[in-house]
Amino acid sequence: MKKISIGPRTLLYPHPDLIIGTYGPGGRPDAMVAAWGGICSSQPPAVAVSVQKVRQTYENLMCEREFTVSIPSVDYVKEADYFGIVSGRDTDKFAATGLTPVKGDLVNAPYVEEFPVVLECRLLQTVEIGVHTQFIGEILDVKVDESVLGPDGKPDIAKIRPFAYDSMRREYYGFGGVIAKAFSVGREIEK
Amino acid sequence: MKKISIGPRTLLYPHPDLIIGTYGPGGRPDAMVAAWGGICSSQPPAVAVSVQKVRQTYENLMCEREFTVSIPSVDYVKEADYFGIVSGRDTDKFAATGLTPVKGDLVNAPYVEEFPVVLECRLLQTVEIGVHTQFIGEILDVKVDESVLGPDGKPDIAKIRPFAYDSMRREYYGFGGVIAKAFSVGREIEK
Numbered sequence: 001m002k003k004i005s006i007g008p009r010t011l012l013y014p015h016p017d018l019i020i021g022t023y024g025p026g027g028r029p030d031a032m033v034a035a036w037g038g039i040c041s042s043q044p045p046a047v048a049v050s051v052q053k054v055r056q057t058y059e060n061l062m063c064e065r066e067f068t069v070s071i072p073s074v075d076y077v078k079e080a081d082y083f084g085i086v087s088g089r090d091t092d093k094f095a096a097t098g099l100t101p102v103k104g105d106l107v108n109a110p111y112v113e114e115f116p117v118v119l120e121c122r123l124l125q126t127v128e129i130g131v132h133t134q135f136i137g138e139i140l141d142v143k144v145d146e147s148v149l150g151p152d153g154k155p156d157i158a159k160i161r162p163f164a165y166d167s168m169r170r171e172y173y174g175f176g177g178v179i180a181k182a183f184s185v186g187r188e189i190e191k
Numbered sequence: 192m193k194k195i196s197i198g199p200r201t202l203l204y205p206h207p208d209l210i211i212g213t214y215g216p217g218g219r220p221d222a223m224v225a226a227w228g229g230i231c232s233s234q235p236p237a238v239a240v241s242v243q244k245v246r247q248t249y250e251n252l253m254c255e256r257e258f259t260v261s262i263p264s265v266d267y268v269k270e271a272d273y274f275g276i277v278s279g280r281d282t283d284k285f286a287a288t289g290l291t292p293v294k295g296d297l298v299n300a301p302y303v304e305e306f307p308v309v310l311e312c313r314l315l316q317t318v319e320i321g322v323h324t325q326f327i328g329e330i331l332d333v334k335v336d337e338s339v340l341g342p343d344g345k346p347d348i349a350k351i352r353p354f355a356y357d358s359m360r361r362e363y364y365g366f367g368g369v370i371a372k373a374f375s376v377g378r379e380i381e382k
Contacts, residue, residue, distance in 0.1 A: 001305065001337075001338065002336070002337045003309065003335065004336075004340065005296075005334050006333050008236045008329075008332055008333065009333045010238075010330065011333045012229065012238065012262070013262050014207055014353060015230065016229065035230070036229060036231055036233070037229050037230075037231075038206065039201045039227045039358075040227055040228075040239065040325050041201075041227065041321045041325075042201055042227070042322055042323060043321045044199075044320075045199045046320055046321065050230075050231045052233075071203070078371070078377055081371065081377030082378075082380040084374065084377065085374055086381070117202065125318070127231075127316070129315065129316075130233070130235045132232040134232075138199075139202075141196055141198060142200045142202045143194040145192050145193070146195050155359050156360075157204060157360075157364060162205060163370055165373060166373075169347075169348075170373040170375075171371070175205070175355070175365070175367055176364060177365060178357075178363070179268055179354055179365050180362070182272055183361060184272070184361075185268060186269055186275065188269060189273045190276075190277070
């Protein structure tokens with residue numbers, strides 16, 4: 001299996017498509033897309049998202065130190081993409097997309113009402129890494145739409161229908177079905 | 192759309208399934224699974240993975256300060272799961288799975304020959320976050336199997352066939368097709 005070197009790149013599969021919600025100057029709700037991010041700690045439960053200093057969201061995060069992460073379904077790929085195209089400095093992204101900003105219950109930051117999964121986060125620390133600043137937030141609560149819960153009361157990915165970002169091809173792709181049980185299928189190797 | 196609070200949880204869609212390759216005591220190749228991680232910087236290109244101190248990989252990372260990230264295809268979900276079940280302290284995971292450790296070209300760390308995408312990383316910094324330590328590594332090179340390149344010479348996700356981890360249901364799920372062009376579909380909103 002010959003491996004081809006394609007140089008230093010920010011390539012990973014999958015990248016998430018995370019919508020960071022913050023309040024800006026005058027309390028205006030803002031939202032941006034972060035594909036550079038992921039869970040970074042189990043206890044406290046924490047998520048890391050990287051934001052460049054030129055972003056309005058950077059200023060908002062530094063000022064408010066609270067944010068949300070909303071996860072869009074494929075039904076809202078257009079709106080989520082738009083959040084990554086325009087700047088919150090000169091555009092009210094919620095007004096433009098018609099999406100609804102709702103203030104978090106635990107944090108002073110807006111989430112996207114129409115998106116099925118929402119994390120409410122309080123900033124724990126920032127980490128400087130080259131052009132990006134990584135914001136590490138404690139996850140104070142997760143909210144999910146009642147409509148995406150399965151019969152067992154747990155969120156069901158087949159109902160959430162999230163998508164991921166392909167940084168190589170600059171495309172979004174959806175998810176297929178369950179392929180295996182974790183911490184289970186590998187036990188066959190022990191036998 | 193009524194939102195239900197499910198409490199503070201490490202929930203996100205999608206979580207990646209990253210295989211961290213390191214050399215341990217005596218130069219023995221080791222590999223563990225990290226679902227807590229993601230790209231964290233564009234310049235330098237960097238990836239963050241979180242590892243608990245109890246792991247053999249933690250010691251290896253602290254000692255060698257170099258690592259690889261290999262991304263498995265669905266064909267190897269069993270082996271990848273196994274990497275997350277047993278400990279490198281008492282098991283040679285490569286021997287047990289029959290997978291092939293190959294020393295990186297640029298780093299002193301092994302990658303998984305059979306997995307289609309590999310990142311070679313050098314530790315930039317560590318960040319303490321509760322029970323996890325986050326290891327931030329500069330991506331020195333990305334290697335991909337020749338067989339997963341598309342006609343345009345770029346890696347093709349339909350050939351890579353990665354999978355993701357559902358932390359709520361402890362399941363792995365595959366990927367569906369492309370749903371939209373990024374930095375493009377959202378422009379319809381501007382019109």
